[in-house]
Amino acid sequence: QQQVKQSPQSLIVQKGGIPIINCAYENTAFDYFPWYQQFPGKGPALLIAIRPDVSEKKEGRFTISFNKSAKQFSLHIMDSQPGDSATYFCAASKASGTYKYIFGTGTRLKVLA
Amino acid sequence: KAGVTQTPRYLIKTRGQQVTLSCSPISGHRSVSWYQQTPGQGLQFLFEYFSETQRNKGNFPGRFSGRQFSNSRSEMNVSTLELGDSALYLCASRSILNTEAFFGQGTRLTVV
Numbered sequence: 001q002q003q004v005k006q007s008p009q010s011l012i013v014q015k016g017g018i019p020i021i022n023c024a025y026e027n028t029a030f031d032y033f034p035w036y037q038q039f040p041g042k043g044p045a046l047l048i049a050i051r052p053d054v055s056e057k058k059e060g061r062f063t064i065s066f067n068k069s070a071k072q073f074s075l076h077i078m079d080s081q082p083g084d085s086a087t088y089f090c091a092a093s094k095a096s097g098t099y100k101y102i103f104g105t106g107t108r109l110k111v112l113a
Numbered sequence: 114k115a116g117v118t119q120t121p122r123y124l125i126k127t128r129g130q131q132v133t134l135s136c137s138p139i140s141g142h143r144s145v146s147w148y149q150q151t152p153g154q155g156l157q158f159l160f161e162y163f164s165e166t167q168r169n170k171g172n173f174p175g176r177f178s179g180r181q182f183s184n185s186r187s188e189m190n191v192s193t194l195e196l197g198d199s200a201l202y203l204c205a206s207r208s209i210l211n212t213e214a215f216f217g218q219g220t221r222l223t224v225v
Contacts, residue, residue, distance in 0.1 A: 032212050043117075043203050043216035044156075089156065095212045100146070100169050101205075103156035 006104025021107045022074045023090035032095040038087045080111045117217035125223045131192040134220045138206030145187040150201040194224045
């Protein structure tokens with residue numbers, strides 16, 4: 001019940017394309033869903049996060065779509081650029097109290113120039 | 114504002130030794146969590162500290178321990194190192210007012 005399933009494992013898109021990364025969770029107690037971007041040799045950097053009271057959130061070229069009934073959420077990267085090539089992780093957590101992220105397994109994205 | 118600082122960045126240790134890693138959170142952040150990242154297991158939660166108290170612990174053996182000081186800096190210790198402990202160890206800090214967690218660059222531990 002603690003798992004977060006992430007897909008696909010890897011993704012290659014052309015510059016300007018819209019890669020979509022999907023995550024599904026099981027524990028309905030989760031109410032905070034962040035996405036992290038990680039470049040080789042670096043720690044994960046927070047990109048965008050959403051709570052279940054909204055179905056979509058946009059920040060720049062990054063959009064999270066959230067489907068509470070299906071217990072799924074996804075990251076869309078608009079107008080993707082070669083600089084977006086990185087590994088992306090979704091996570092789930094409770095928004096209050098003790099804080100522990102359950103991470104997805106990661107998606108390695110490559111954006112071709 | 115300085116980010117999360119982890120030291121050292123790289124470590125090479127021999128099996129059976131012990132190691133201590135350090136994390137300085139963002140100024141004003143009182144929650145510090147530790148994660149282990151490996152290619153096979155991904156990012157796994159080790160433990161969380163808040164105001165010098167461990168609030169949550171992941172599913173790791175007792176060889177993994179940590180502590181937090183009054184200035185919110187945290188250390189984690191791994192005793193009797195095993196080859197499988199080779200990983201990137203990440204520290205994340207969080208403000209009590211916010212759910213957002215910010216990660217450091219990590220300490221790359223190699224056990225030989």
